[in-house]
Amino acid sequence: MNSISGPAPVTASLDDPLYYLANFRFVLGWVGERHGDLLTAVERALVADFEALPQPSQALLVRMVMRKGELFRSAKLCYPEVGDTQRALTPLVEGGWVEADPPLGLAELFHLLRLAELRRALAAEIAAVGLTPRASKAVLQETLQPRLTQVQRLAEWWPEAGERLSGESIVRLTVMPWCDRLRLMFFGNLRQDWAEFVLTELGLQRFERVELTPGSRAFQHREEVDAYLALHALRERLEQGESPAALVDEMPVVPAENTWLAQRRGRLAFLLGQSAERHGQETLALRLYAESGDGPGGQVEARIRRLRLLERRGEHRQAHALASRAWGSDLGEQETQALARLLPRLCRRLGLAPPGREPDVAPQRLDLCLPRIGSSGVEQAVAEYLSRPEAPVHYVENTLMTGLFGLLCWPALFAPLPGAFFHPFHAGPADLHHDDFVARRRERFEACLARLDDGTHGDAIWRAWREKRGLASPFVHWEALDEALLEQALACLPAAHLRACFERLLTDLRANRAGLPDLIQFLPGGEPRYRLIEVKGPGDRLQDNQRRWLAFFRAQGIDAVVCHVTWQQDAAS
Known part of the structure; x- marks a missing residue:
């Protein structure tokens, strides 16, 4: 096998209670060595500041980074290798790594508190809307969401919180964007996460060893990292139900020489087009399908969906012109198959001779x-x-x-x-x-x-x-x-x-x-x-x-x- 240059790709042993901290440091070293020129002075300073933190604080921060979400109850942050949670949190709060007692929206409040706690905290609001105290958490949130739109600290939501929670605190992780950027530059995507290290150490996942050169990296320019993160954020917002019309103007421009990033942008344009079509925004859908499908590396699915939508809208002449132009070009099998079905229908509606095609033979x-x-x-x-x-x-x-x-x-x-x-x-x-x-x-x-x-x-x-x-x-x-x-x-x-x-x-x-x-x-x-x-x-x-x-x-x-x-x-x- 070929060897990998740079930091040795050896994950920490799971016998070490701080294995996750060692893996995080490995990523910091890797990104610093191979992508240091893509980091700002502030981001490089964060790396140095992290190394200056006490080890328990480093460990607790990484534990939070590797968990889901950015909001935590301090009682849920108890780890034997970290020791006193509050003592480990103090340098993190002082350094701005986490925010103590952050403002919370209603959805965040429901995420953090148990049902019994919510019933106490929101007793007056629950009574005001006529809900029984035995209502489920989902029913409570759905009913109260339109009424309680404020963002405020826990004590404002629930004045007795300090007494009821016995001094337990709420903290918000503030550096997830920095951590996601590091993870993106290391993996080249945001699908993979810190679990890769654990799976490898357990032997559940093994990878080919490929020789890497100093120039082997996912991104060559900071603008590419920024564009990837922006595209990812837009896709997440789309999946969470935001209107495509509200997202389309935020689509980032990608460097012309980066074809794979352009393909990623085109894929998002296609998904936005699908959503717009489902919401009856057909003009926007056609625009997005055209943007996604045109040019080198265009999405085949986008070109096909554009033609089908034009056909459904009765715009047969435009659909025929686009389909005929495509039919005479070098097509892949998927697009050829779709056009072989679509063109004869368009030709019949326009009174034109259908294009020649091989007859289908049943298997x-x-x-x-x-x-x-x-x-x-x-x-x-x-x-x-x-x-x-x-x-x-x-x-x-x-x-x-x-x-x-x-x-x-x-x-x-x-x-x-x-x-x-x-x-x-x-x-x-x-x-x-x-x-x-x-x-x-x-x-x-x-x-x-x-x-x-x-x-x-x-x-x-x-x-x-x-x-x-x-x-x-x-x-x-x-x-x-x-x-x-x-x-x-x-x-x-x-x-x-x-x-x-x-x-x-x-x-x-x-x-x-x-x-x-x-x-x-x-x-x-x-x-x-x-x-x-x-x-x-x-x-x-x-x-x-x-x-x-x-x-x-x-x-x-x-x-x-x-x-x-x-x-x-x-x-x-």
């Missing part, structure tokens, strides 16, 4: 009427019915073909390219879904796929399976790819079929890694020695990505069948 069909077996799913029922000792059936769905691809192409996927890896906890390259992901690794992927031509792919796959087993991968689900299944797959799947499937995966890794058939049956003798089976229960229909895979299999001469199942009791009724 091979197998109908089964099976007894319902306990609570097992329909896929399991079909697998048990069709499986024979000489022709076993395995449930593989999106794990076998992608797993073989991930093992064969491991050297290309985990190549230490700039911008792909920048910390020790990568489950896969950070640019996996960027437009230029394959292009940047074209020669590496070709070298891996060439093994399918010279017959050495089996050795490469087995070597990766043994050497990398258990390491996180975006394509290999280890629990679904045991030795017996791998042996049968390599014996029965022709190399030419694997190459064709892997090449299709590479045309759109995000879209094509899903939609693969549920089952595979290995067949004795003959060529090919397998068939793929997509299972559909009563009332279930093929999804678009499944239809695209089935059309591809048909074109490649790969045996694939759609098995439609009815239950015997359903048939009898």
Whole structure:
């Protein structure tokens, strides 16, 4: 394995009661060394100020950072390794790391206080609205929220709080924006958090070791960090129910040279467009879909939704012009499929000749009427019915073909390219879904796929399976790819079929890694020695990505069948 330069990526042992503090310090050191130029003087001073805090105060601060939310009751901050909570809090309050007795809104009050405490604190308001004291917490909050909009300290909400809570205090963490910025610069995203260190120490998550250079980092400019944080905050507000019209003008401008950040902005524009469409704000939705879908790296879903919305509004001529222009360009399968359905409808409404297209061919069909077996799913029922000792059936769905691809192409996927890896906890390259992901690794992927031509792919796959087993991968689900299944797959799947499937995966890794058939049956003798089976229960229909895979299999001469199942009791009724 390659080594990682810079601070050693070793998490603290969980035997150390201050393991979380050691991990936090590791991140501080990593960010300071690799991203110091992206920090302001104030942010760098915070790092120095943190190091100057007493160790119990450092530990308590990190405990709060790693918990959910920013508001805490001091009684909930008791940790043996910290010792006296109030003594540890004092330097944090004096240094501005936390705020003592902060102003609270009603929602925050409900979050902090127990139901019995709320009934005492808000007894007069509860009586004024005619609620019984036995009303639930949710009913109390819903009823009182329109009336109690003030923001005030706990003693103003509840004058007897000091006596009732026996001196217990409320504190608010004030440095979460700084901590989130550090976490973002370390991980390159806000999906991962401090739990990564713990999972690694427990052995529940293991990562490939990739060589990192001093230039290996997620962000090159502070403006990129600012834009990411702004986009993330807007998405959170959208998910919390804010109107897209109120958010759209706050969309940040992203640096033109940062294509992945532009794609992230485009994704948010698409989500805002979806929300606007749901709220009947169709003009805004069309504007956002256009913004999201246009230009390099535009969102395919946005272009499709824009056309469908134009069609629904009766703006057929504009929809036809956009669809026709797209039809003549280099499209991916998803967009081609959508336009092949949409354009004939638009042409009929406008009295135009429809574009030429290949007629749809129904996939091979197998109908089964099976007894319902306990609570097992329909896929399991079909697998048990069709499986024979000489022709076993395995449930593989999106794990076998992608797993073989991930093992064969491991050297290309985990190549230490700039911008792909920048910390020790990568489950896969950070640019996996960027437009230029394959292009940047074209020669590496070709070298891996060439093994399918010279017959050495089996050795490469087995070597990766043994050497990398258990390491996180975006394509290999280890629990679904045991030795017996791998042996049968390599014996029965022709190399030419694997190459064709892997090449299709590479045309759109995000879209094509899903939609693969549920089952595979290995067949004795003959060529090919397998068939793929997509299972559909009563009332279930093929999804678009499944239809695209089935059309591809048909074109490649790969045996694939759609098995439609009815239950015997359903048939009898």
